[in-house]
Amino acid sequence: MAAARSIPAPTPTPETAPFWEAAAKGKLLVKFCTACGKPHHYPRGICPFCNSDRTEWRESAGRGTIYSFSVMRRASPPYVLAYVTLEEGVTMMTNLVDCDFDALRIGQPVHVVFSPTDGGPPVPNFTPR
């Protein structure tokens, strides 16, 4: 298990501030469109599927599976870039943390953990369940 990587702070925008405020409380939010019913990520004020502005935040269960990943061996310390598909149906970029990098596999169940950043809100990472 590698030492934690220093994570640059995300910059919230007016439209995404609730996502980061929730993250600070350990909650993962997903944007849903009440017009077409579809979830999307990263969150937007206007649905990227149907262009409606009737989008709302819903709390994710924080569970998903690994869609793909890559261990960045060249970095010091190495870290794992990944896409995780949430049970709510969106796939998000993240890091896989607190795990044996060599034992990771696509399809593996994971759950969200929040990791501190350099002076900003925490970011949603995932770890095997």
Added chain:
Amino acid sequence: MSIRDRACVVGVFEHPTRKADNISLAQLHAEVARGALADAGLAKDDVDGYYCAGDAPGLGGLSMADFMGLRLRHIDTTETGGSSYVVHVAHAAEAIAAGRCNVALITLAGRPRAEGMATGTAPRSYGPTSPDVPFEAPFGPTVVNQYAMAAMRHMHEFGTTSEQLAWIKVAASHHAQHNPHAMLREVVTVADVVGSPMISDPLHRLDCCVISDGGGAVIMARPEIAKSLKRPRVTLRGAGEAVKHQMGGQVDLTYTGARWSGPAAFESAGVTPADIKYVSIYDSFTITVLITLEDLGFCKKGDGGRFVSDGNLIAGTGRLPFNTDGGGLCNNHPANRGGMTKVIEAVRQLRGEAHPAVQVKNCDLALAHGTGGSLGTRHASATVIMERS
């Protein structure tokens, strides 16, 4: 409006430098423009249309037009990363067909090597105003680990192996040995590639393209002008472009925008993949080539690993010779943008001016494909099909 047979590539030039310590960025652009004009047999003042992308300094096309002393009645600075110049070829043909210019100049140049840029392994950020950045930059996406995720998923879904990917580098190295300007001229084996250091699973060092300085230029003109020149004539037959992204979180890394740009190019050209004698395929990484070949229809989705194996991409022995200059994998990837050199080598092949050891016999129809951005997030795919007239 069809662009088929409405514009010709009349001049090409690839800068011979691979490390431009003592040449400024603007000077590199001017040198490749000068080289392509000389190749075409045209003068600077014949140019009335100009194309460049995000690699150009200052205010892009305006700064470069000022620097080179161009008098323009048409300008287009479409920025789609490394595929920009393939897009520009199609857009220039549209402009020429519409009568908006007679002679279009396209330039690319850059100095990432002289500037010591960690092209593939350092995260790049386009700043917090890019809407994706807060949701990606914290996780350390680099060029290489994003493409690596596409490779990982392809392996998972289709059983593609590192050895199959390695064959793409092997083929490029077979071609690069004949190119005196290529950065990597040593012929490598599958074992060399899979034995090279792991950069980001499953991509090894030799799965990655080179980092090089330099640039290139293309000049396009109306067919009547092309006929008046002394160079072999190359005509644009068809083109397609497409943007693929994360689709609101419906991420699918198993295909690229070539799934759309390819069929559009083939349809407009009125040909099929079986008609193509030579392909230039953007090769930022080995996986880029494999997925693109599938999406363009040279083999079925998922069969790319088998298709590229056993030297099938090597000129003279393989069924589909590719990147006979050594490509980005071995020759040159100027400004971290490989679209320009893809067009240039395809033109060399159609003219019969590739190195004799890699020249494809009776090469009358060639395809060049660019990928700009990242397979892992968002990218623009551009395909052009060109013909020897």
